[in-house]
Amino acid sequence: MEKSAKIYIAGHRGMVGSAIHRKLVKEGYSNIITRTSAELDLRDQQAVTDFFELEKPEYVFLAAAKVGGIVANNTYRADFLYENLAIQNNVIHQAYKTDVKKLMFLGSSCIYPKLAPQPLKEDYLLTGLLEETNEPYAIAKIAGIKMCDAYRAQYDSNFISVMPTNLYGYNDNYHPQNSHVLPALIRKFHEAKINSSPEVVVWGSGSPMREFLFADDLADACYFLMESYNEPNLINIGTGVDLTIKDLALLIKKVVGFEGDLKFDSTKPDGTPRKLMDVSKLHGLGWKHQIDLEEGIQLAYHDFLAKYV
């Protein structure tokens, strides 16, 4: 991408989109276009058509999506399916219609089959049943990946799909019901510390294993792949390292400085037992993450304190 290239970041206020925005600014890009969802509702086909015809971006990062944790995914099943399909249909199709040079679509590691072997290789997609709680979200995301590949096959569009692991970082969602596990735990431990609560109760058994990547590392990988990767199918982005939810909770407890007890509520669902990315394809291309988990949690906690306290 030329430094003067016109680049549209869809979802630039979100955790991923804002990290991609920071990365592009840092790299010297000056012709970045953005719209909030209030200015441009990407579910609106006509509005998206008009926007692409007017702006004619050369490159697109599609980081706009309806995103949430287990409860939100399971409760708003129709919204997760409809909104994500609508956003990606409109953006990917208009990118094709207006000759966008390259588009990056963001999938997610939670769309691999629930019981896929670990670590998750790219070719495990669609080899088994999905996690029931986020099946609608996963179906939409899988359709987005297939759409990129279909437009590449039929129209020679350079549309690529990346598969990030669980993310956390600046501008994360700390909503009590709609957030992912890591930001939810930061909030829980922080509130317990402020209220001098004797204990924090964490959902599930604590035994599932998860991998986490700081969103600025993801943005670095997205930029790296936008510059160097032009293939169908998807490519995993992660650290290749995981830990139990219990160890994650202990690390957050330490960073936040909560001194009470940690308990687990095994009556609540655990979700997928393990979710670790096989990142050998990405490492083979020469990219590795830089921010380790403890450092990343410290950065995220400071961002939480600055925004919400």
Ligand SMILES: NC(=O)c1ccc[n+]([C@@H]2O[C@H](COP(=O)([O-])OP(=O)(O)OC[C@H]3O[C@@H](n4cnc5c(N)ncnc54)[C@H](OP(=O)(O)O)[C@@H]3O)[C@@H](O)[C@H]2O)c1
């Ligand atoms: N968070 C994770 O752990 C994770 C992991 C793997 C993959 N991903 C993927 O990364 C992408 C971004 O996730 P995120 O965590 O950055 O989400 P996020 O923080 O919730 O941000 C999503 C963004 O999408 C925009 N958006 C939502 N609906 C829209 C609509 N109808 N029209 C226009 N814009 C709309 C929002 O714009 P406004 O702010 O203007 O409303 C928001 O900025 C998603 O594709 C997600 O699947 C995320």
